Amino acid sequence: MALAPLSQQEIDDRLAELPGWEFRDDKLTRSYRLGSHFAAAALVVHIAQVQDELDHHSDLTLGYNSVELSVNTHSVGGAVTEKDFGLAGRVEGVATAHGVKG
DSSP states (O other): OOOOOOOHHHHHHHHTTSTTOEEETTEEEEEEEOSSHHHHHHHHHHHHHHHHHHTOOOEEEEOSSEEEEEEOBGGGTSBOOHHHHHHHHHHHHHHHHTTOOO
């Protein structure tokens, strides 16, 4: 089944299931704040592993004690698809395992 861009209503409905995630600049975005730079770097490594498993990669930024990511699907013109929400859900699981709250 081919990927299709989600409508704004579909995006809004799915975002209700992912607290902390936003739709901004045609991408799903999320920021995490952690207790240290090392903890943030470890989270980046685990997110990168998930992205490789899914063969779907976000823009990922490591700060001193923060991680920011944004994702859309380039193969459908940079729109948000189910594939992006799949990645977002997996990233939330990784973040929770790292003790990130909210």
